Amino acid sequence: xxxxxxxxxxxxxxxxxxxxxxxxxxxxxxxxxxxxxxxxxxxxxxxxxxxxxxxxxxxxxxxxxxxxxxxxxxxxxxxxxxxxxxxxxxxxxxxxxxxxxxxxxxxxxxxxxxxxxxxxxxxxxxxxxxxxxxxxxxxxxxxxxxxxxxxxxxxxxxxxxxxxxxxxxxxxxxxxxxxxxxxxxxxxxxxxxxxxxxxxxxxxxxxxxxxxxxxxxxxxxxxxxxxxxxxxxxxxxxxxxxxxxxxxxxxxxxxxxxxxxxxxxxxxxxxxxxxxxxxxxxxxxxxxxxxxxxxxxxxxxxxxxxxxxxxxxxxxxxxxxxxxxxxxxxxxxxxxxxxxxxxxxxxxxxxxxxxxxxxxxxxxxxxxxxxxxx
Amino acid sequence: xxxxxxxxxxxxxxxxxxxxxxxxxxxxxxxxxxxxxxxxxxxxxxxxxxxxxxxxxxxxxxxxxxxxxxxxxxxxxxxxxxxxxxxxxxxxxxxxxxxxxxxxxxxxxxxxxxxxxxxxxxxxxxxxxxxxxxxxxxxxxxxxxxxxxxxxxxxxxxxxxxxxxxxxxxxxxxxxxxxxxxxxxxxxxxxxxxxxxxxxxxxxxxxxxxxxxxxxxxxxxxxxxxxxxxxxxxxxxxxxxxxxxxxxxxxxxxxxxxxxxxxxxxxxxxxxxxxxxxxxxxxxxxxxxxxxxxxxxxxxxxxxxxxxxxxxxxxxxxxxxxxxxxxxxxxxxxxxxxxxxxxxxxxxxxxxxxxxxxxxxxxxxxxxxxxxxx
Numbered sequence: 001x002x003x004x005x006x007x008x009x010x011x012x013x014x015x016x017x018x019x020x021x022x023x024x025x026x027x028x029x030x031x032x033x034x035x036x037x038x039x040x041x042x043x044x045x046x047x048x049x050x051x052x053x054x055x056x057x058x059x060x061x062x063x064x065x066x067x068x069x070x071x072x073x074x075x076x077x078x079x080x081x082x083x084x085x086x087x088x089x090x091x092x093x094x095x096x097x098x099x100x101x102x103x104x105x106x107x108x109x110x111x112x113x114x115x116x117x118x119x120x121x122x123x124x125x126x127x128x129x130x131x132x133x134x135x136x137x138x139x140x141x142x143x144x145x146x147x148x149x150x151x152x153x154x155x156x157x158x159x160x161x162x163x164x165x166x167x168x169x170x171x172x173x174x175x176x177x178x179x180x181x182x183x184x185x186x187x188x189x190x191x192x193x194x195x196x197x198x199x200x201x202x203x204x205x206x207x208x209x210x211x212x213x214x215x216x217x218x219x220x221x222x223x224x225x226x227x228x229x230x231x232x233x234x235x236x237x238x239x240x241x242x243x244x245x246x247x248x249x250x251x252x253x254x255x256x257x258x259x260x261x262x263x264x265x266x267x268x269x270x271x272x273x274x275x276x277x278x279x280x281x282x283x284x285x286x287x288x289x290x291x292x293x294x295x296x297x298x299x300x301x302x303x304x305x306x307x308x309x310x311x312x313x314x315x316x317x318x319x320x321x322x323x324x325x326x327x328x329x330x331x332x333x334x335x336x337x338x339x340x341x342x343x344x345x346x347x348x349x350x351x352x353x354x355x356x357x358x359x360x361x362x363x364x365x366x367x368x369x370x371x372x373x374x
Numbered sequence: 375x376x377x378x379x380x381x382x383x384x385x386x387x388x389x390x391x392x393x394x395x396x397x398x399x400x401x402x403x404x405x406x407x408x409x410x411x412x413x414x415x416x417x418x419x420x421x422x423x424x425x426x427x428x429x430x431x432x433x434x435x436x437x438x439x440x441x442x443x444x445x446x447x448x449x450x451x452x453x454x455x456x457x458x459x460x461x462x463x464x465x466x467x468x469x470x471x472x473x474x475x476x477x478x479x480x481x482x483x484x485x486x487x488x489x490x491x492x493x494x495x496x497x498x499x500x501x502x503x504x505x506x507x508x509x510x511x512x513x514x515x516x517x518x519x520x521x522x523x524x525x526x527x528x529x530x531x532x533x534x535x536x537x538x539x540x541x542x543x544x545x546x547x548x549x550x551x552x553x554x555x556x557x558x559x560x561x562x563x564x565x566x567x568x569x570x571x572x573x574x575x576x577x578x579x580x581x582x583x584x585x586x587x588x589x590x591x592x593x594x595x596x597x598x599x600x601x602x603x604x605x606x607x608x609x610x611x612x613x614x615x616x617x618x619x620x621x622x623x624x625x626x627x628x629x630x631x632x633x634x635x636x637x638x639x640x641x642x643x644x645x646x647x648x649x650x651x652x653x654x655x656x657x658x659x660x661x662x663x664x665x666x667x668x669x670x671x672x673x674x675x676x677x678x679x680x681x682x683x684x685x686x687x688x689x690x691x692x693x694x695x696x697x698x699x700x701x702x703x704x705x706x707x708x709x710x711x712x713x714x715x716x717x718x719x720x721x722x723x724x725x726x727x728x729x730x731x732x733x734x735x736x737x738x739x740x741x742x743x744x745x746x747x748x
Contacts, residue, residue, distance in 0.1 A: 002376070002745075003450075003745050003746075003747065003748065004748070006748065017471070017473055017474070018471070018748070019747050051690060051691065074691060076378075093651070093652075093691070093692070094651045094652050096649055096651045096662070096707050097391070097392070097649060097707065099391055118652055118654040119652070119654060121706060144654070144655065148658065149652070149655070149660055149689075149692060149694055150652035150654060150655075151654055151655075152654050181689065275470055275471060276470070277467070277468045277469070277470045277524070278467075278468050278492055278523070278524035278525070279493065280518070280524060280525060280526050281522055281523070281525075284522065284523070286524050288470070289747075291669075291671050291719060292722050292747065293747050295665075296671055297665050297670055297671075314671070315523075315555065316425060316447070316718050316719060317447040317448060317467070318467070318523060320523055332493055332495060332496070333470050333471065344666075344690050345665060345666055345690060349745070349747070350747075351745065370745075371376075371377050371723070371724075371725065371744075373377065373393050373663075373666065373667050373724075374378070374392070374393065
């Protein structure tokens, strides 16, 4: 089932059906501008991560501000972007299985498609898929720079894979994928510095070893919203893959700067609008948005501009707000904005973005790659 | 976007594209039969909760085994069921907002529709919606029997609401909603007994007070997979609202019986099939199913029949398996079944059920009300 659009352009916020996924367009555009300004003149390009927004509409706004293209995690996401006119797409992890590789290779007829490998068998499988489709695929070697998840070890293992790629008739060696995911959410700047210095050292060493063997890296990619300024100043990374920056979420807002304050570079631009569906208990208001509507894997949502209301618990379809005896109780039927704990999986719960200018609905955009798991 | 069907009937399990949502049909049917057998002769009916399965196909199989109808949490779920031929639907919580109430009332032209209230203003809003649609809606008073979420207090507050409902021209008083959600997951039988005894005492008292005022309760509804046998023996509940029993999940499997063993009444029938997409790190295998594919709000999934593999962490699109140095490492490309920590939100991540008989695909059923948030 596709969800019905919860609003129409011109409506006021209180008229929107809930739960609904709102974008504050002013904040969103400011975030895109801030990122473009931060990268301007650095020589590092943005390849924004579409795992966050799942929308060609948003991808094109990022590209219009200088992004070289988009990252995705899944072939289904690459399809939606390519079909929506995005010309340069990197699948920033491994794709395994003949059926998925055939779909990926087919996309290379209409867009520049790159993908990561961390296993020699995958190089062969990719070469075969590209040959069958009559295309050439870009391939990056993923190296593990701290997450201990995917990727070969930096150094000789990566060079060996690069040689295999370069020797394949239907592939081109496109560089290194070196993303340190867990570093994004380290709260203290010193922790992030330490983690990313180790990552950039390993990446630099690998780039140099590749160069000694005659392999240049057109792409050295990685970094996210939490650390991208560190990767930029390293001089090693050519592309950063930040995604969440366009929306921000409650979890990223807990990252601190050197003075102990939230980093504050980007604004909260994404909200789940919810309605008070029960106010029968003292000190409690129940919202119609539980964890089927707002992801709680990175903590509970916050109530926007109502810090006295605490979203204390999410069940499947209910969110339980609690508040002190002296606070003004939310009214039955009142609509409140929630700041999601984690923007990416929250976006994936909705078929529609409702774009707001102030209190008025300006536009509806489809979350076109929602549910793109495969 | 609707997800592409990940399989076709006749395929073998290893040919299914991943991530995919699998039903072991033998286990699933055994679960339906077990529930029907447990309720047979008790005088308590099953009104199975469709928030779990979101599927008219499954609803009809439950009804064929004696279920009186279905519960849902959302109007969108009620629509999908009614449009799919389900004749008796209870929205087992409050519905707030004129647009939603108009949709709900419209459904009463093709099915028996009931809904809960815990506020006098809602009685008036429901009556107006029913009048506009030219229908009569069944209305249950929700009482709080321990969850401290929705519902008025048992006793006089509930009687006052029942009077309002009975006095409304387009509503009929249908009884009490008395669900103790948090009791479902109490691990020890003594804990569940204690919680449900308090709930049934409060419910019985309210039923008696209603009767003294001349109000009979055609429906006294509540109970879930964790406690339903307690509500049945209480003699107070006329309908139980279990949902998860048809699939089970890793969390419910942690409930213990009096001998300290898992209750074991129902079998694991729901799985997420995932592929090993990276095996580059020693002691680690990365699956293509993270928390966008398998819900982690009630804990990590288990790897089916591979207890030596621990699903140690979920990121958006990756599941990280870890295992000891002496274990057989999963191979790149190998497909593994995961038992979800929580079945309801996991189902909501997929558009298709893949029904399995042993290792072979028997059928595909749509998760028709997936994403039915409104």
